Amino acid sequence: MDCPFCQSDQLVMENDLAKAFFDKHPVNEGHLLVVPKRHTVTYFECTIEEKIAIDQLIQRGKVHLEETYQPDGFNIGTNAGSAAGQTIFHCHIHLIPRFTGDIDDPRGGVRGVIPEKRVY
Template structure:
């Protein structure tokens, strides 16, 4: 049995404005922001605003909104970083690798010959994250 949604998770706190985030995109149903422990340059997260622990308990409408935002933001991330490709992934429950229990999708720009870094547990430089967010927003504003 899946545990209940915890409204005190870090992403719920970001949605409520209790914790700062380098926001990239927001609409009525989703929020995209920079991962503070990036596995590579431009690592961005997309979350639904509706509470959902993971993929299996999100509503179809929420999943559709997340998918649309993932596509829109992924295009911008790829362009902003002149990436050769993208890796998009999503984890569910501890056994599946999930560590924050609010549905989220990772978008990582990829470059030939450069492996993904690890989620080291260390926080990235805030100035760098702000720069990366600005680069992505600039592409979104044009598109």
């Protein structure tokens, strides 16, 4: 299989069912991707056990990013399907550290997937 996430070995952390590594095109320094080890296309195809493993790494990743980068906040998100912006078709959850001032007005956060709906 020619999947960059299946082949990724630049791991920051892992457990039995999931792994985490830095995004090659980060939104901010420390931007982590958390993926199931089993190839699944979206989050919705993951088993409950895989979702628990992913969440454990999100929590561990948060601690790691706090210790390493001291962010002021976080965004967590996933893109499921091409209409939602997914470009690599292996489930991945973004854990993005956020810093005061990284954008002028962060209100609306993940609502920014549709820019005119972000600030309300």
